[in-house]
Amino acid sequence: MQVKRETVYNEIFRISASQTNQPEWLKELRTEALSFFSEVGFPSVEDEEWKYTNVAPIARETFQYDFKVESKISEETISKFVLEEAKKSFLVFLNGRFRPEFSNAQSLADVKIASFTQAFNDPDLQKTLQQKLGSLVDYRKNGFTALNTAFIEEGLFLFIPRDKIIESPIQLVFLTENEKIAFPRCLIVMEEGSEATLIESYNRNQEGKYFTNAVIEISIANEAKLKHYRVQRESHNSFHVTTTCAEVQCGSVYDSTNITLGAKLSRHDVIAIFKAEGGQAFVDGLYLVSGEQHSDTHSVIDHVFPNCLSRQNYKGIVDGKARAVFNGKIFVRENAHGTDAQQSNKNLLLSNEARVDTKPQLEIFNDDVRCSHGATVGQLEEEEIFYLMSRGLHHSLAENLLTYGFAEEIVNKIEVDSLKSQLDEALLNRLKAKL
Amino acid sequence: MLLEIRNLHAGIDGREIIKGLNLSVEKGQIHAIMGPNGSGKSTLAKVLAGHPNYEVTEGEILYEGKNLLEMEPDERAREGIFMAFQYPVEIPGVSNSQFLRLAYNEKMKHLGREELDPIEFNELLKEKAKLVQMTSDFLKRSVNEGFSGGEKKRNEILQMAILEPKLAILDETDSGLDIDALRIVAEGVNKLRNSENAIILITHYQRLLNYIQPDFVHILADGKIIKSGTKELAIELEEKGYDWIKANSAHC
Numbered sequence: 001m002q003v004k005r006e007t008v009y010n011e012i013f014r015i016s017a018s019q020t021n022q023p024e025w026l027k028e029l030r031t032e033a034l035s036f037f038s039e040v041g042f043p044s045v046e047d048e049e050w051k052y053t054n055v056a057p058i059a060r061e062t063f064q065y066d067f068k069v070e071s072k073i074s075e076e077t078i079s080k081f082v083l084e085e086a087k088k089s090f091l092v093f094l095n096g097r098f099r100p101e102f103s104n105a106q107s108l109a110d111v112k113i114a115s116f117t118q119a120f121n122d123p124d125l126q127k128t129l130q131q132k133l134g135s136l137v138d139y140r141k142n143g144f145t146a147l148n149t150a151f152i153e154e155g156l157f158l159f160i161p162r163d164k165i166i167e168s169p170i171q172l173v174f175l176t177e178n179e180k181i182a183f184p185r186c187l188i189v190m191e192e193g194s195e196a197t198l199i200e201s202y203n204r205n206q207e208g209k210y211f212t213n214a215v216i217e218i219s220i221a222n223e224a225k226l227k228h229y230r231v232q233r234e235s236h237n238s239f240h241v242t243t244t245c246a247e248v249q250c251g252s253v254y255d256s257t258n259i260t261l262g263a264k265l266s267r268h269d270v271i272a273i274f275k276a277e278g279g280q281a282f283v284d285g286l287y288l289v290s291g292e293q294h295s296d297t298h299s300v301i302d303h304v305f306p307n308c309l310s311r312q313n314y315k316g317i318v319d320g321k322a323r324a325v326f327n328g329k330i331f332v333r334e335n336a337h338g339t340d341a342q343q344s345n346k347n348l349l350l351s352n353e354a355r356v357d358t359k360p361q362l363e364i365f366n367d368d369v370r371c372s373h374g375a376t377v378g379q380l381e382e383e384e385i386f387y388l389m390s391r392g393l394h395h396s397l398a399e400n401l402l403t404y405g406f407a408e409e410i411v412n413k414i415e416v417d418s419l420k421s422q423l424d425e426a427l428l429n430r431l432k433a434k435l
Numbered sequence: 436m437l438l439e440i441r442n443l444h445a446g447i448d449g450r451e452i453i454k455g456l457n458l459s460v461e462k463g464q465i466h467a468i469m470g471p472n473g474s475g476k477s478t479l480a481k482v483l484a485g486h487p488n489y490e491v492t493e494g495e496i497l498y499e500g501k502n503l504l505e506m507e508p509d510e511r512a513r514e515g516i517f518m519a520f521q522y523p524v525e526i527p528g529v530s531n532s533q534f535l536r537l538a539y540n541e542k543m544k545h546l547g548r549e550e551l552d553p554i555e556f557n558e559l560l561k562e563k564a565k566l567v568q569m570t571s572d573f574l575k576r577s578v579n580e581g582f583s584g585g586e587k588k589r590n591e592i593l594q595m596a597i598l599e600p601k602l603a604i605l606d607e608t609d610s611g612l613d614i615d616a617l618r619i620v621a622e623g624v625n626k627l628r629n630s631e632n633a634i635i636l637i638t639h640y641q642r643l644l645n646y647i648q649p650d651f652v653h654i655l656a657d658g659k660i661i662k663s664g665t666k667e668l669a670i671e672l673e674e675k676g677y678d679w680i681k682a683n684s685a686h687c
């Protein structure tokens with residue numbers, strides 16, 4: 001008999017909602033989202049958007065929810081995940097809740113950093129929060145966005161004021177304990193002419209089963225620039241779903257690099273939407289999965305306004321019995337003349353049992369555009385392997401070095417040195433592990 | 436004897452290309468193998484390096500007295516065999532210096548010698564790169580990617596310089612080189628030769644042999660060595676052309 005797990009979420013929602021003193025508008029939003037979730041439940045493979053990703057293992061599971069902010073974590077544990085460059089600019093989320101007391105924002109004096117509760121008490125922030133929260137990621141997108149919205153509690157509101165250039169990379173450190181369910185929620189608002197680097201890192205502190213279901217909304221005003229690195233390295237027994245949406249205004253640049261290494265089952269929806277003329281979006285990524293991992297990336301680049309540029313380069317490495325899904329949609333709306341959009345998705349299969357489903361999709365409603373897209377699925381080249389072996393490299397080392405070379409194009413984009421070398425090492429460690 | 440090839444028959448996809456070839460190479464020697472296009476020169480080189488697509492159907496190859504055909508390509512390389520490719524392969528995303536260090540350290544490990552860290556290795560690399568006049572930006576770039584024909588060939592010789600093989604097989608390293616590049620490559624090879632190693636120079640033209648003096652010249656036609664001699668044979672061949680050799684081959 002099928003147990004309807006959705007009812008469990010109704011239960012915990014009731015308790016969570018009863019003990020909050022959030023403003024009315026948010027209570028309403030959460031209640032609506034919960035009732036939407038109760039209606040639709042988790043997506044099923046009959047849904048075109050979830051055709052290749054069966055989330056039944058998530059739906060089947062019961063996780064624990066942190067009703068109170070009482071989980072603890074040591075400084076020492078946190079420091080394992082904080083990057084060298086972000087030692088004075090990291091913000092910690094534990095089991096989905098933003099925890100200022102574990103964070104260090106010494107070098108972020110120019111940034112307004114507030115938990116949602118703090119933001120409610122600040123008239124300026126409260127207004128922007130109310131205006132923007134949920135405006136980019138509609139909770140009705142799917143069961144996961146609905147559930148995240150229903151459980152908005154201690155989220156993070158990051159506000160970068162006009163013309164401020166933030167030198168230190170802002171690292172969001174997400175940690176989730178075994179058996180827990182986490183609903184991280186972030187709103188990042190960049191005012192005109194500001195610049196920042198954001199590192200969103202999901203880390204493996206414990207090896208067990210847990211579930212992270214995040215929503216990240218990003219608003220980039222005119223002439224503002226954001227470099228966004230997302231690195232998902234969760235436990236290989238965990239589940240991970242994130243929806244990211246960035247709105248790009250006039251002359252602003254959203255440059256994101258999305259690295260997926262972890263989780264047993266992961267899904268990332270990334271959306272960049274041009275809300276004015278002349279914006280640029282780079283949405284690149286690398287997924288590297290093995291064993292029985294499953295990784296799904298769904299991206300949407302929405303050219304609503306004219307003369308915007310988008311570039312997308314996603315690479316995938318799939319080993320063992322792992323499976324990867326890439327679905328990339330580019331919309332060019334009627335009015336969006338002068339659009340310049342490119343998309344590429346290249347995949348490398350390292351075993352006979354590995355599988356990739358890739359589907360680039362262009363939907364163009366305007367003639368005056370330059371668009372291209374392509375996808376490939378291939379294996380390592382015999383001649384390349386032989387060349388490396390003829391220089392004394394073992395077969396497995398030759399294979400892994402070529403794999404590393406395949407991934408480098410994406411990793412090389414990363415301008416935060418310690419993060420880049422961490423990822424280099426993760427790739428190179430695969431080399432050693434296989435030797 | 437460093438290398439002994441006896442009655443070698445080899446081919447690909449069931450088609451015989453090398454048809455009963457014999458060759459003996461001693462330490463300190465340079466052997467030139469010349470022959471028309473399609474005679475099997477590259478096939479011989481690849482068989483020696485252990486390319487998995489080529490099949491040996493008859494005969495044997497002894498390297499330092501051991502059965503070479505039982506060794507994997509990487510084992511052969513670590514034991515001191517090096518083939519400079521006629522068409523070097525591009526390896527995107529892997530820098531030349533990274534690759535060379537890995538190859539160098541694999542060999543050191545095999546020999547039970549100390550491996551070098553990136554800083555130590557870069558010193559060695561800089562020194563060796565001078566030999567073929569390669570600048571440091573070549574070392575940072577991906578292996579052979581976007582290199583000109585001549586640069587690729589120089590890169591092969593750089594690899595040879597780093598790995599210090601006992602037996603180097605240079606497959607048409609001279610072809611496609613202008614005169615300056617040819618001189619650089621030849622000087623590099625000359626500096627690397629010594630009494631402890633041997634070189635098999637595969638070439639289509641005699642001109643390389645003006646720069647690198649061979650001890651023996653062999654002419655390969657249709658998968659067999661049909662004539663062997665000293666460097667005068669190469670000059671005669673250049674004057675009379677390959678047709679001369681084909682016409683006379685029946686008597687040799």
Ligand SMILES: Nc1ncnc2c1ncn2[C@@H]1O[C@H](COP(=O)(O)OP(=O)(O)O)[C@@H](O)[C@H]1O
Nearest residue numbers: 447448452470471472473474475476477478479
């Ligand atoms: N990979 C291959 N597949 C099929 N035929 C090949 C292959 N490599 C070489 N051959 C054939 O073998 C013959 C000898 O080639 P090769 O050894 O490259 O000659 P050379 O290097 O002397 O020009 C040619 O007829 C060529 O077409």
Ligand SMILES: [Mg+2]
Nearest residue numbers: 476477521607
């Ligand atoms: Mg050839």
